[in-house]
Amino acid sequence: MLGLSRLRDSFAYTPRTLQLVWRSSKAASVALGALTLAAAALPLGVAYVGKAITDAVVARDERAALVWVSVELGLVAALALAQRGLSLTRQLLGARLSIDIHGMILEKALSLSLVHFEDPEFYDQLTRARREASSRPAAVVTESFSLVQNLITLAGYAALLVGFSALAVLALVLAAVPATIAEARFSGAAFRLRNWRSPEARRLNYLEYVLANDGHAKEVKLFGLGPTFLERYKALAASFYREDSALAVRRAGWSYGLSLLGTAAFYGCYGAMAAGAAAGRLSLGEMVLYVAAFRQGQQAFQAVLAGVGGMYEHNLYMSNLFQYLSIPTGEPPAPPAGRGDAPAPLSADGARDRGVRFEGVGYRYPGQSRWALRGIDLHIPSGQSLALVGHNGAGKTTFIKLLARLYEPTEGRILLDGKDLRAWEPDALRRRIGVVFQDFNQYQLTLRENVGLGSVEHLADEPRVARAVAEGGADEVVTVVPGGLDAQLGRWFKGGVELSGGQWQKVALARAFMREQADILVLDEPTAALDAEAEHAVFQRFRSLSKGRTTIVISHRFPTVRMADRIVVLDGGRIVEEGTHDELVARGQRYARMFALQAEGYL
Numbered sequence: 001m002l003g004l005s006r007l008r009d010s011f012a013y014t015p016r017t018l019q020l021v022w023r024s025s026k027a028a029s030v031a032l033g034a035l036t037l038a039a040a041a042l043p044l045g046v047a048y049v050g051k052a053i054t055d056a057v058v059a060r061d062e063r064a065a066l067v068w069v070s071v072e073l074g075l076v077a078a079l080a081l082a083q084r085g086l087s088l089t090r091q092l093l094g095a096r097l098s099i100d101i102h103g104m105i106l107e108k109a110l111s112l113s114l115v116h117f118e119d120p121e122f123y124d125q126l127t128r129a130r131r132e133a134s135s136r137p138a139a140v141v142t143e144s145f146s147l148v149q150n151l152i153t154l155a156g157y158a159a160l161l162v163g164f165s166a167l168a169v170l171a172l173v174l175a176a177v178p179a180t181i182a183e184a185r186f187s188g189a190a191f192r193l194r195n196w197r198s199p200e201a202r203r204l205n206y207l208e209y210v211l212a213n214d215g216h217a218k219e220v221k222l223f224g225l226g227p228t229f230l231e232r233y234k235a236l237a238a239s240f241y242r243e244d245s246a247l248a249v250r251r252a253g254w255s256y257g258l259s260l261l262g263t264a265a266f267y268g269c270y271g272a273m274a275a276g277a278a279a280g281r282l283s284l285g286e287m288v289l290y291v292a293a294f295r296q297g298q299q300a301f302q303a304v305l306a307g308v309g310g311m312y313e314h315n316l317y318m319s320n321l322f323q324y325l326s327i328p329t330g331e332p333p334a335p336p337a338g339r340g341d342a343p344a345p346l347s348a349d350g351a352r353d354r355g356v357r358f359e360g361v362g363y364r365y366p367g368q369s370r371w372a373l374r375g376i377d378l379h380i381p382s383g384q385s386l387a388l389v390g391h392n393g394a395g396k397t398t399f400i401k402l403l404a405r406l407y408e409p410t411e412g413r414i415l416l417d418g419k420d421l422r423a424w425e426p427d428a429l430r431r432r433i434g435v436v437f438q439d440f441n442q443y444q445l446t447l448r449e450n451v452g453l454g455s456v457e458h459l460a461d462e463p464r465v466a467r468a469v470a471e472g473g474a475d476e477v478v479t480v481v482p483g484g485l486d487a488q489l490g491r492w493f494k495g496g497v498e499l500s501g502g503q504w505q506k507v508a509l510a511r512a513f514m515r516e517q518a519d520i521l522v523l524d525e526p527t528a529a530l531d532a533e534a535e536h537a538v539f540q541r542f543r544s545l546s547k548g549r550t551t552i553v554i555s556h557r558f559p560t561v562r563m564a565d566r567i568v569v570l571d572g573g574r575i576v577e578e579g580t581h582d583e584l585v586a587r588g589q590r591y592a593r594m595f596a597l598q599a600e601g602y603l
């Protein structure tokens, strides 16, 4: 049974959706309302005029017949205009809404933290929201307005039909109910099917991406992965097809079977009307009117019930969008007092506590039982250069991500200039820290933009871009690339120039140097593609340019590491040693062993 709760669910998100629509375009919303009313009322007029024409013909009143025919012509023309207008308004409103909602989805994505992006469930939610929600709001609008339109038309036909028999109205209503219930059930099933398999749908997208994307093409070809991935893609797509087609076939079968009920009801009433007219109980015009009223009333009623079913389906999809939009952003709470760039408070010893301080910091990735970092107590005084070393997976990148506030510590706290990172105003904090990660971005933009994006507000500041290029060691790239700073980089767009790995790294370093006001610079192995000599040169320049700034460098190369004022060795998420290169070598423990191995050429 299409119970009341199902009916209520069908409209649960309608008010919010209509609000979205209203905000998108008030003029189009009003036009839609007005045209809907016109499109609802005009068919009733046409049906009534049909009766008047028949009666005029039967009465052999030639003039009246011609007048009524021209009235009908006017009404039909007006109806066509209203319907065209409706479809145009829907189309324009749909396009507008799609842009606005995509914008909202992306804005929301920007406000979420890195943890969300690393969470597969979030991805499913994002995929679901993006997949259909941008077209659904337009459908909700269309559907709700058509519902109103059909209800008005239906009420009009029912009022006409009561003149013949109240039983006919009842037959009209009852015959359409089973088909509608079936329809609503099938749309619910289709929705659940899609939601349930959204992780699989993401896998399908992923396989498609790997097979048809420039970044993967090399390995896919060399390892001969194409047929394997294609096979998996086809198998997954085939299983989707099987599920979808089974549902579609069942849906079609039930719809046809149940629609026969409506046909039977119509012919039953048609028979009664024809008999009535033959026996002289109805005029010919009345018979024409009632038959039209029943047939079109039946269509309007089916449309109303299908509309309710449709609304149910759209609302299920809209719930995806609203759920996604209501994910808590994970942005920091407002600073408790003062602004984030306020001077540092006095520390216990009375000096201003300049620099970075980790106090009992631990971090566990969501859903993981193992701590990626634990018990980190460390003070990095302002202006110090620090190197982080440790085996793969020791927790070095996690340390940097915590410092950059990409994650919140699971326990403990991190202070910058004596103030908890959570109390810093995000923009002020961002201005203080410049980071180049090992997997930095290669923007498919111009070389100038690739550098300038390091400080977006200075994108057009030529001298600053030139300084950053020189400091990052990217001047060589500017000279060799045709078009220099204006060259389009990457292969995605026409005329793009692809850089070598090392050249991209120089561009990424230059980008970091755009942050002239940042006093904490972090390099997380961004030089892995450079040869040892080039890396050494980069770090020497980096050090001399970073005088007075706090620098944190992650590297597996000891000539680079030993340049730092202080070295911290991480192992299994804990600090196991710290000191200068000479101190650590003299201690003869883990660092010394790693150093000796590399010196012998084993590491």
Ligand SMILES: Nc1ncnc2c1ncn2[C@@H]1O[C@H](COP(=O)(O)OP(=O)(O)OP(=O)(O)O)[C@@H](O)[C@H]1O
Residues within 6 Å of the ligand: 118, 365, 368, 372, 390, 391, 392, 393, 394, 395, 396, 397, 398, 399
């Ligand atoms: N997004 C993540 N989700 C879950 N676990 C993660 C995530 N990123 C890293 N880890 C885990 O946290 C631990 C520390 O990783 P981290 O990337 O900090 O190591 P690292 O020292 O930088 O390693 P490498 O030298 O290989 O870059 C590892 O065990 C890793 O498996």
